[in-house]
Amino acid sequence: MKRQQKRPPAQGNILMDKISGVYMNICGNKEVIFEGSRGIVEYNENSIKINTGKYIVAFSGRGLHIRCMNEFSLVIAGFITSIEYIM
Amino acid sequence: MLIVKLLRWIFGYFDFEIRGKFPERFLNLAVRNGLNLWNMRGEKEELHATAKIADKNTVGLFAGKTESEFIIEKEHGLPYLCRIYKSRLGLLAGLIIGVALSCWLSGFIWNIEVNVPPELNEYEIRDQLRELGFYEGVRYDSDSIDNIKRKMKLNDERISWVSINIFGTNAVVELSPKISAENDRDDNKNKKTVSNLKSTADGTITKINVHNGTAVVEIGEGVRKGQLLVSGIMEYNDGTNVMADSEGTVYAKTSRTVTLSVPKEYSKAITSDEYVYKREFSFFGISFPITLCGNPSGEYYKKESKLKPTLFGNSLPISITEEKWQRYETKKLTLSSDNAKKLLDNRLKLYEMFMLYSDQRTVISKKSKFEEKNNMYCLTVSYEVEENICEKSYIQVKE
Numbered sequence: 001m002k003r004q005q006k007r008p009p010a011q012g013n014i015l016m017d018k019i020s021g022v023y024m025n026i027c028g029n030k031e032v033i034f035e036g037s038r039g040i041v042e043y044n045e046n047s048i049k050i051n052t053g054k055y056i057v058a059f060s061g062r063g064l065h066i067r068c069m070n071e072f073s074l075v076i077a078g079f080i081t082s083i084e085y086i087m
Numbered sequence: 088m089l090i091v092k093l094l095r096w097i098f099g100y101f102d103f104e105i106r107g108k109f110p111e112r113f114l115n116l117a118v119r120n121g122l123n124l125w126n127m128r129g130e131k132e133e134l135h136a137t138a139k140i141a142d143k144n145t146v147g148l149f150a151g152k153t154e155s156e157f158i159i160e161k162e163h164g165l166p167y168l169c170r171i172y173k174s175r176l177g178l179l180a181g182l183i184i185g186v187a188l189s190c191w192l193s194g195f196i197w198n199i200e201v202n203v204p205p206e207l208n209e210y211e212i213r214d215q216l217r218e219l220g221f222y223e224g225v226r227y228d229s230d231s232i233d234n235i236k237r238k239m240k241l242n243d244e245r246i247s248w249v250s251i252n253i254f255g256t257n258a259v260v261e262l263s264p265k266i267s268a269e270n271d272r273d274d275n276k277n278k279k280t281v282s283n284l285k286s287t288a289d290g291t292i293t294k295i296n297v298h299n300g301t302a303v304v305e306i307g308e309g310v311r312k313g314q315l316l317v318s319g320i321m322e323y324n325d326g327t328n329v330m331a332d333s334e335g336t337v338y339a340k341t342s343r344t345v346t347l348s349v350p351k352e353y354s355k356a357i358t359s360d361e362y363v364y365k366r367e368f369s370f371f372g373i374s375f376p377i378t379l380c381g382n383p384s385g386e387y388y389k390k391e392s393k394l395k396p397t398l399f400g401n402s403l404p405i406s407i408t409e410e411k412w413q414r415y416e417t418k419k420l421t422l423s424s425d426n427a428k429k430l431l432d433n434r435l436k437l438y439e440m441f442m443l444y445s446d447q448r449t450v451i452s453k454k455s456k457f458e459e460k461n462n463m464y465c466l467t468v469s470y471e472v473e474e475n476i477c478e479k480s481y482i483q484v485k486e
Binding site: 039040041042043044045048064065066067068069070071 | 110111114115118119121124125127128129130131134
């Protein structure tokens with residue numbers, strides 16, 4: 001894991017640790033811009049579950065996919081039918 | 088987005104599939120390590136995504152770490168194409184030759200457009216340009232173009248200004264004609280000039296009407312061609328002289344004889360329906376014959392037409408020239424006396440219309456004689472005319 005050793009600690013990591021919050025921008029039921037992700041728990045076309053540290057946010061629907069993502073944020077697109085918080 | 092797509096294509100990218108129980112683990116690992124993935128589609132125990140070609144090994148490593156199967160679906164972009172055509176050296180050579188040929192050919196002039204004013208003939212100008220070494224297929228050289236412009240102005244007195252504009256491989260020649268000396272004289276009319284009036288024909292004076300100048304002839308006096316009629320130098324009683332621009336009319340009775348003739352035997356060309364076609368294909372200034380026949384021997388008329396295709400308003404350096412040769416026979420015919428009379432009468436009418444009748448000329452009497460001599464029909468017409476015989480003669484005055 002040379003790559004991991006070379007990489008400096010991301011600034012976003014410190015920031016996310018400090019605020020430790022989740023921010024979601026929901027555009028209708030077609031797109032969600034999600035910030036505050038700590039990792040993907042489940043990913044398929046009917047369900048996407050994202051770990052935020054304190055809880056898991058579960059998106060259900062049809063044809064769900066992640067349009068783009070980085071370490072702390074991602075864009076979910078597809079036909080969203082429900083958003084659920086799993087404590 | 089277009090630039091992003093273009094950069095991705097240049098650096099290359101690949102579609103892959105991750106198969107395993109937990110493909111989400113691969114995703115988490117990838118994003119935490121800054122791996123750039125896009126087009127992610129998750130299915131049951133499957134993940135489809137796209138990444139840069141440079142990250143292929145890293146993707147494989149992470150797939151191994153998450154105990155998933157890593158399958159490359161398809162590769163895209165320039166590095167992929169280079170790898171495919173690596174063994175086909177001919178293709179690369181063709182590409183290099185094509186680019187080099189295109190660069191080399193763009194240094195030539197392939198189309199010449201000549202914009203000439205009505206005073207000048209386009210074909211004459213094209214011939215002159217060809218003689219000076221500027222034709223379709225010549226290599227572009229700015230120094231030689233300057234020389235051609237200079238030489239054209241020197242060689243042809245009718246041209247006052249030449250411009251050759253080069254647009255890629257097209258040349259546009261613009262010309263401006265010289266203003267003739269007669270026009271200059273017209274311009275100078277308003278300036279103060281001194282002139283006499285002289286006779287244009289022999290005759291007897293019948294009427295004198297002088298507006299400016301001094302008449303030196305009288306009514307009834309006989310005059311010769313070129314004789315002074317009205318002087319531009321006016322003398323006053325006190326002995327002083329004034330120079331003027333003479334103006335006026337002097338009418339005189341003059342006689343003129345016109346002889347029109349037609350040969351008794353004449354030859355006439357009678358065309359037949361026999362045609363010979365010759366076609367030539369011209370490509371980048373080099374001509375190739377399409378038809379294999381040579382120039383026909385015998386009596387033929389030649390008509391030439393040129394077909395030049397254009398693309399988006401620009402002429403292409405391709406043309407097809409067609410020569411149509413039509414056969415004719417020359418027959419000797421004899422003109423009858425009646426037909427000769429009709430022909431000569433028609434010619435005489437044209438002569439009278441254009442040469443004789445005018446505002447300042449009246450025909451008093453006319454005598455005509457038709458005769459046949461030396462295998463010719465001749466019509467001799469004598470006119471007695473009253474006409475204005477004045478002609479201006481300018482005097483140069485040095486101050």
